[in-house]
Amino acid sequence: MRLANVAPVARGARVGSSDPTRAVAANGTRAPPRRTASFDPPGRGERGRTVVRRNTPAGVGRKADDPLGVFRLEYDVSQDEKHRPKTWKPTITVAVSGAAGQISNHLLFKIASGSVFGADQPVILRLLGSERSRTALEGVSMELEDCLFPLLREVDIGIDARTVFAGADWALLIGAKPRGPGMERGDLLEMNGKIFVEQGKALNDVAKPTCKVIVVGNPCNTNALIALSHAPNLDPKNFHALTKLDENRAKCQLAIKAGVFYETVTNVAIWGNHSTTQVPDFVNAKIDGKKATDVITDREWLESDFTPAIQTRGGLLIKKWGRSSAASTAVSIADHIRNLVNPTAPGDFFSSAVLSNGNPYGIPDGLCYSFPCRSKGDGSYEIVQGLEINDWLRERMDKSAEELVNEKGCVGSLFGDAHLDEFDIQCPVDLDDTLLPGEM
Numbered sequence: 271m272r273l274a275n276v277a278p279v280a281r282g283a284r285v286g287s288s289d290p291t292r293a294v295a296a297n298g299t300r301a302p303p304r305r306t307a308s309f310d311p312p313g314r315g316e317r318g319r320t321v322v323r324r325n326t327p328a329g330v331g332r333k334a335d336d337p338l339g340v341f342r343l344e345y346d347v348s349q350d351e352k353h354r355p356k357t358w359k360p361t362i363t364v365a366v367s368g369a370a371g372q373i374s375n376h377l378l379f380k381i382a383s384g385s386v387f388g389a390d391q392p393v394i395l396r397l398l399g400s401e402r403s404r405t406a407l408e409g410v411s412m413e414l415e416d417c418l419f420p421l422l423r424e425v426d427i428g429i430d431a432r433t434v435f436a437g438a439d440w441a442l443l444i445g446a447k448p449r450g451p452g453m454e455r456g457d458l459l460e461m462n463g464k465i466f467v468e469q470g471k472a473l474n475d476v477a478k479p480t481c482k483v484i485v486v487g488n489p490c491n492t493n494a495l496i497a498l499s500h501a502p503n504l505d506p507k508n509f510h511a512l513t514k515l516d517e518n519r520a521k522c523q524l525a526i527k528a529g530v531f532y533e534t535v536t537n538v539a540i541w542g543n544h545s546t547t548q549v550p551d552f553v554n555a556k557i558d559g560k561k562a563t564d565v566i567t568d569r570e571w572l573e574s575d576f577t578p579a580i581q582t583r584g585g586l587l588i589k590k591w592g593r594s595s596a597a598s599t600a601v602s603i604a605d606h607i608r609n610l611v612n613p614t615a616p617g618d619f620f621s622s623a624v625l626s627n628g629n630p631y632g633i634p635d636g637l638c639y640s641f642p643c644r645s646k647g648d649g650s651y652e653i654v655q656g657l658e659i660n661d662w663l664r665e666r667m668d669k670s671a672e673e674l675v676n677e678k679g680c681v682g683s684l685f686g687d688a689h690l691d692e693f694d695i696q697c698p699v700d701l702d703d704t705l706l707p708g709e710m
């Protein structure tokens with residue numbers, strides 16, 4: 271058990287059953303019917319009871335105690351198996367937190383359309399919201415139903431992670447709270463960290479042990495570390511924090527500078543924290559198979575323009591848009607999933623923040639740190655070995671690791687016992703108030 275010696279940080283739809291006995295029916299060739307179910311709000315209806323009505327749109331014939339405002343169908347899962355195309359894979363359950371938020375508003379429709387997990391991969395979406403977003407979740411599920419996505423077999427909504435995460439194959443943890451006026455970075459770390467204590471415990475108790483978890487809600491690296499530390503039943507290698515967006519941003523800028531199409535830019539690693547200390551690696555990047563530094567010979571641009579531009583691009587986008595990146599983040603989550611469910615192209619890699627234990631780059635164990643990774647396409651990954659780390663990279667990679675050590679120290683009391691050795695880190699009094707890309 272690690273003992274955190276932590277300074278106070280004060281400064282610083284109930285889900286509808288997927289039970290195969292409740293069954294569903296595929297009564298159309300294009301869009302077999304699905305069921306959306308919801309938790310009853312507390313005090314309204316019997317907990318755990320799913321109210322089901324055949325072909326009854328919201329509001330029509332609703333009983334006074336029926337809290338649901340969404341269209342639902344009664345169906346028979348066994349019939350579903352009979353009627354769906356034989357080429358389809360077994361249905362997977364994808365849980366998404368923050369499902370009524372901006373990022374999810376783009377991501378859910380990509381998942382349901384089949385463009386993320388594949389055109390032969392039926393999905394059940396389980397949507398987790400906060401108490402405040404309960405009604406909005408019903409709206410989200412209504413829109414999903416209205417799209418008639420054949421691969422979307424069921425939509426469940428709720429505000430209790432233990433119910434929503436039940437049986438999940440994937441958990442996309444997007445929901446988090448933004449920093450409020452006057453709030454210190456340490457306060458934000460603690461406030462959001464608490465969410466991931468509960469969600470880590472819930473995943474441990476009710477998700478499949480093979481469940482793959484991608485943490486997006488900021489500060490995503492430390493949130494992912496908190497979640498995995500409460501999930502001893504899950505392999506820590508099932509946990510990721512999203513840095514794919516940073517990789518995509520880096521590829522875009524290198525492509526523009528070199529005057530080439532995006533897809534010719536490969537091997538772009540993001541090292542470290544998803545924050546302004548992240549290190550977009552131009553040293554190992556390739557353009558059209560050549561070293562990026564041989565194609566873009568303007569070193570001054572790479573070090574002094576490109577690097578800070580990627581580190582602060584989220585902030586610039588917020589200044590221009592008035593809100594944080596949502597569509598491009600959703601695309602990068604989809605890319606991240608595709609990176610895990612498809613084999614990585616020979617010689618290439620993708621970026622993901624993963625547990626640093628045993629890494630070959632001298633980053634301290636016990637951090638969730640972004641590394642270049644490869645996947646066999648079965649949802650697993652390996653950290654790529656043997657990349658060139660010159661002095662310029664080394665200095666910055668260590669600085670980002672130091673920031674993650676400090677973050678860990680500032681929320682030390684939130685860590686569980688699983689997968690992490692004991693640590694004794696203080697929250698530094700002079701914790702830099704670096705901005706988190708998603709909140710700037």
Ligand SMILES: NC(=O)c1ccc[n+]([C@@H]2O[C@H](COP(=O)([O-])OP(=O)(O)OC[C@H]3O[C@@H](n4cnc5c(N)ncnc54)[C@H](O)[C@@H]3O)[C@@H](O)[C@H]2O)c1
Pocket residue numbers: 367368369370371372373374398399400402403444445446447448465485486487488489490511512513515516544594595596599707708709
């Ligand atoms: N890692 C990245 O690359 C990256 C990029 C962009 C944004 N982000 C982060 O993603 C998060 C979500 O961004 P957004 O634009 O969708 O925000 P948003 O405010 O539009 O949506 C967040 C949603 O989460 C819900 N929520 C809050 N607490 C919750 C909880 N405990 N359980 C379930 N839901 C909860 C809120 O009600 C809200 O609907 C933010 O933390 C943001 O900083 C990360």
